[in-house]
Amino acid sequence: MALTGVEIFKLLPKTNCKKCGHPTCLAFAMKLAQRQASLDSCPDVSEDARRILGEASAPPVRPISLGVGDKAVKMGEETVLFRHDKKFVNPCAFALEIKDTLSEADITKKIEDVVNSEIDRVGQKLKIDAIALTNESGDAGKLETAAKLISSKAPQVPVIICTTNLQAAEAAVKPFDDRRPLIYGANADNAEAMANVAKTFKATLGVSAKGLDELSTLTEKIKSFDVEDMVIDSSARRAKEILEDNTLIRRAAIRKNFKPLGYPVITFAQREDSLHEALIATIGVAKYSSIIILSSIEKWKNLALFTLRQNLYTDPQVPMQVEQKIYKIGEATPEAPLLITTNFSLTYFIVSGEIENSKVPCRLAVMDCEGLSVLTAWAAGKFTASKIAQFIKESGIENEVKHRDLVIPGYVAILSGSVEEKLEGWKVTVGPREANGLPAFLRARAT
Numbered sequence: 101m102a103l104t105g106v107e108i109f110k111l112l113p114k115t116n117c118k119k120c121g122h123p124t125c126l127a128f129a130m131k132l133a134q135r136q137a138s139l140d141s142c143p144d145v146s147e148d149a150r151r152i153l154g155e156a157s158a159p160p161v162r163p164i165s166l167g168v169g170d171k172a173v174k175m176g177e178e179t180v181l182f183r184h185d186k187k188f189v190n191p192c193a194f195a196l197e198i199k200d201t202l203s204e205a206d207i208t209k210k211i212e213d214v215v216n217s218e219i220d221r222v223g224q225k226l227k228i229d230a231i232a233l234t235n236e237s238g239d240a241g242k243l244e245t246a247a248k249l250i251s252s253k254a255p256q257v258p259v260i261i262c263t264t265n266l267q268a269a270e271a272a273v274k275p276f277d278d279r280r281p282l283i284y285g286a287n288a289d290n291a292e293a294m295a296n297v298a299k300t301f302k303a304t305l306g307v308s309a310k311g312l313d314e315l316s317t318l319t320e321k322i323k324s325f326d327v328e329d330m331v332i333d334s335s336a337r338r339a340k341e342i343l344e345d346n347t348l349i350r351r352a353a354i355r356k357n358f359k360p361l362g363y364p365v366i367t368f369a370q371r372e373d374s375l376h377e378a379l380i381a382t383i384g385v386a387k388y389s390s391i392i393i394l395s396s397i398e399k400w401k402n403l404a405l406f407t408l409r410q411n412l413y414t415d416p417q418v419p420m421q422v423e424q425k426i427y428k429i430g431e432a433t434p435e436a437p438l439l440i441t442t443n444f445s446l447t448y449f450i451v452s453g454e455i456e457n458s459k460v461p462c463r464l465a466v467m468d469c470e471g472l473s474v475l476t477a478w479a480a481g482k483f484t485a486s487k488i489a490q491f492i493k494e495s496g497i498e499n500e501v502k503h504r505d506l507v508i509p510g511y512v513a514i515l516s517g518s519v520e521e522k523l524e525g526w527k528v529t530v531g532p533r534e535a536n537g538l539p540a541f542l543r544a545r546a547t
């Protein structure tokens with residue numbers, strides 16, 4: 101169980117020396133209990149206390165890295181069951197299955213699909229994160245050949261080698277020796293041998309068993325072979341089983357600090373029918389999978405899954421927002437139109453995207469409204485005539501543009517008169533209500 105603030109306090113030196121940056125040992129203990137401070141900040145803590153507190157303060161779901169460099173995937177480290185309690189830490193990764201029975205051309209095509217899967221959505225890069233190479237053939241040589249091809253064509257992409265065949269695992273993992281691969285294939289029959297392969301190649305080990313009891317026994321056994329980096333699979337494949345097992349695993353880890361299940365979860369979502377596959381994957385995204393294996397890449401499926409993942413892994417207590425400033429879009433001259441909106445990320449990216457589509461260079465004044473959208477900010481009194489006027493005056497835009505014409509969003513047309521009153525010498529034009537009306541609106545003004 102995680103220790104309470106008072107239990108932690110009892111283990112601290114109790115000198116209130118303030119070296120940790122907190123006024124008292126008790127205040128520091130409270131921060132440790134909330135996982136908002138690091139024990140390293142107290143230089144005087146005893147070795148014994150450090151050991152006890154170190155174990156207690158380790159994240160209940162073990163942190164694991166897959167791959168190296170910029171494209172490495174981080175998993176685990178979660179501390180809560182629900183995102184309204186605290187932000188989820190590491191977004192689940194999507195991996196595309198590549199079977200070793202495919203031809204070289206087909207494998208190459210799938211590798212390219214993964215490499216080219218990246219899209220930009222509200223300022224974040226979203227992509228298929230990894231490749232899961234499966235030993236469909238059962239042949240070690242075929243798996244090795246496919247592994248070498250993947251290693252040479254996509255050296256940066258994290259890789260999961262899926263096989264229960266020891267020889268095949270050894271042969272296929274070699275090309276990824278220094279790249280922190282994952283070998284998914286340990287079970288009750290081959291645990292010790294697979295643990296040795298994982299140790300030799302510094303790989304994370306994927307462990308599967310039938311149900312949670314067998315799974316927790318198996319992870320403890322593998323831990324006794326000195327392998328601690330594991331991802332776990334309870335063999336749940338149907339939607340209901342995935343939902344149940346993933347929830348029980350996360351609850352056991354978070355609520356009970358039950359270490360045998362305190363590992364990231366891998367989910368196999370592959371289905372013949374893409375829509376069915378997408379639905380299974382959404383359960384994994386929403387309910388605690390750390391890696392989800394997909395059989396194919398389709399743009400619609402990627403977009404749906406990326407958007408769901410992005411929304412769940414943002415901090416619900418902090419709206420996504422962009423910096424307050426005047427953004428130039430295109431080669432904006434001093435005569436270019438000036439539009440204003442709020443700093444909610446989604447609003448900014450949609451409005452700026454539509455301005456780009458119009459091909460009319462503009463300036464977009466983005467006003468800090470604490471990350472609220474236009475109507476919400478207006479209703480909350482943060483996007484008012486006085487505040488808009490003050491922002492425009494203080495922004496220095498009057499030295500940048502030759503005109504005095506401000507385009508406001510159509511949803512706040514009601515503000516046009518009062519903004520003109522407060523912004524002396526300026527004319528206010530009401531723009532379209534929806535951002536998708538901007539291209540026609542701007543082109544009409546340009547002619």
Ligand code: SF4
Pocket residue numbers: 112113114115116117118119120121122123124125128141142143144145
């Ligand atoms: S540095 Fe350690 S001993 Fe000093 S106040 Fe902080 S917790 Fe207490």
